[in-house]
Amino acid sequence: MHFYVLTLFPDLIHTIAGTSITGRAIKNGTITVDTVDIRDFAVRKTGRIDDYPYGGGAGLVIEAEPVFQAVESVRKKTSQKTRVVYLTPQAQVLTQTKVEELAGEEELILLCGHYEGIDDRVLEEVVTDYISIGDYVLTGGELGAAVLIDAVSRFVPGVLNNEESSQFESLQDNLLEYPQYTRPEVWHDKAVPGVLLTGDHAKIEAYRRSESLKRTKERRPDLLEKSYRISALVYGPEETRQRAERLISEMSRYGAVLDYDRKKLQKTRRTVHYLDLYVIPTGLETEISFAERFRNLIVTDTEGRKPLAVLITCGEDKGEKAFLENKGFSVLAQIPESDLADDRVAATALGLRERIDRSV
Numbered sequence: 077m078h079f080y081v082l083t084l085f086p087d088l089i090h091t092i093a094g095t096s097i098t099g100r101a102i103k104n105g106t107i108t109v110d111t112v113d114i115r116d117f118a119v120r121k122t123g124r125i126d127d128y129p130y131g132g133g134a135g136l137v138i139e140a141e142p143v144f145q146a147v148e149s150v151r152k153k154t155s156q157k158t159r160v161v162y163l164t165p166q167a168q169v170l171t172q173t174k175v176e177e178l179a180g181e182e183e184l185i186l187l188c189g190h191y192e193g194i195d196d197r198v199l200e201e202v203v204t205d206y207i208s209i210g211d212y213v214l215t216g217g218e219l220g221a222a223v224l225i226d227a228v229s230r231f232v233p234g235v236l237n238n239e240e241s242s243q244f245e246s247l248q249d250n251l252l253e254y255p256q257y258t259r260p261e262v263w264h265d266k267a268v269p270g271v272l273l274t275g276d277h278a279k280i281e282a283y284r285r286s287e288s289l290k291r292t293k294e295r296r297p298d299l300l301e302k303s304y305r306i307s308a309l310v311y312g313p314e315e316t317r318q319r320a321e322r323l324i325s326e327m328s329r330y331g332a333v334l335d336y337d338r339k340k341l342q343k344t345r346r347t348v349h350y351l352d353l354y355v356i357p358t359g360l361e362t363e364i365s366f367a368e369r370f371r372n373l374i375v376t377d378t379e380g381r382k383p384l385a386v387l388i389t390c391g392e393d394k395g396e397k398a399f400l401e402n403k404g405f406s407v408l409a410q411i412p413e414s415d416l417a418d419d420r421v422a423a424t425a426l427g428l429r430e431r432i433d434r435s436v
């Protein structure tokens with residue numbers, strides 16, 4: 077992954093990015109961080125790159141031409157399609173989903189403002205993405221660029237070693253992580269929760285999910301509104317089942333698989349909440365109809381919102397979408413089974429998570 081940072085303070089970027097895990101990644105070539113000093117493209121003899129704002133007001137504004145030239149100089153090394161991210165408080169705040177999406181790029185150009193910002197005309201011409209790192213105002217974009225480099229790099233293969241990497245971050249589920257503990261078992265009379273010492277993986281996962289929910293409710297209740305409980309309702313051919321399972325394991329740490337070939341499940345009333353998201357194959361030729369198989373899904377407790385369904389289309393629609401909509405689901409997406417092939421499933425899952433974030 078190559079980062080190009082356009083800044084008035086290149087040393088600041090090198091100091092931060094060159095430290096700790098990103099520093100190691102730069103040394104071993106897993107990522108590169110090149111800086112371009114916007115001052116090198118001053119058009120005035122004095123070397124100044126800023127001026128007073130038209131219309132008056134406090135502060136200075138960075139001129140358009142030096143920024144434009146700085147971008148052009150980088151464009152000689154990158155593809156013309158490389159995204160140009162302007163760090164600014166005037167944007168959506170960076171999320172883990174956005175970070176993951178940016179990590180899909182091979183190179184990124186990051187533009188840092190300073191003073192009162194940058195002449196808007198050049199932003200209109202060169203910027204593809206506006207990103208804020210939080211609802212507060214910094215003196216410059218460098219810390220934002222460093223945050224972005226750090227968060228995106230964690231997704232670049234080889235940047236984190238085994239101990240550092242966690243396959244799934246709780247935030248990907250729109251949940252805060254459960255509390256973590258290490259040795260000693262008792263500290264200041266506080267014992268580590270007993271379940272963590274049992275070695276029972278299923279119990280530990282259930283405990284962690286409930287602690288995650290509790291913590292999110294206390295500290296970030298707003299996140300809970302987009303924290304879906306994701307399940308695959310599988311039936312039919314083994315390959316389709318596996319693909320559905322793979323999709324939900326890419327979407328959520330806590331995804332559940334329910335086998336709807338089992339008569340018992342078909343007969344059991346299942347109450348569906350508005351924060352449920354079901355991945356369901358459609359278009360399959362099976363002995364019993366879709367409507368019969370899922371007759372006992374009962375949507376309740378919607379609080380004005382609908383649970384979501386993601387349909388994996390394995391053949392022609394036989395009315396499955398209409399059936400689910402009549403039941404009270406909102407169909408978030410219909411994705412062809414081919415989008416769940418091994419080399420595409422991660423991108424498909426990310427696309428769905430982006431849609432979920434946007435839909436809330």
Ligand SMILES: C[S@@+](CC[C@H](N)C(=O)[O-])C[C@H]1O[C@@H](n2cnc3c(N)ncnc32)[C@H](O)[C@@H]1O
Nearest residue numbers: 163164165189192193208209213214216217220
């Ligand atoms: C003092 S700020 C300019 C703020 C600008 N006058 C405004 O109100 O939008 C200077 C630079 O810091 C960076 N910056 C400030 N706050 C930021 C934030 N929350 N996220 C990302 N970059 C930020 C931007 O690059 C901005 O151009």
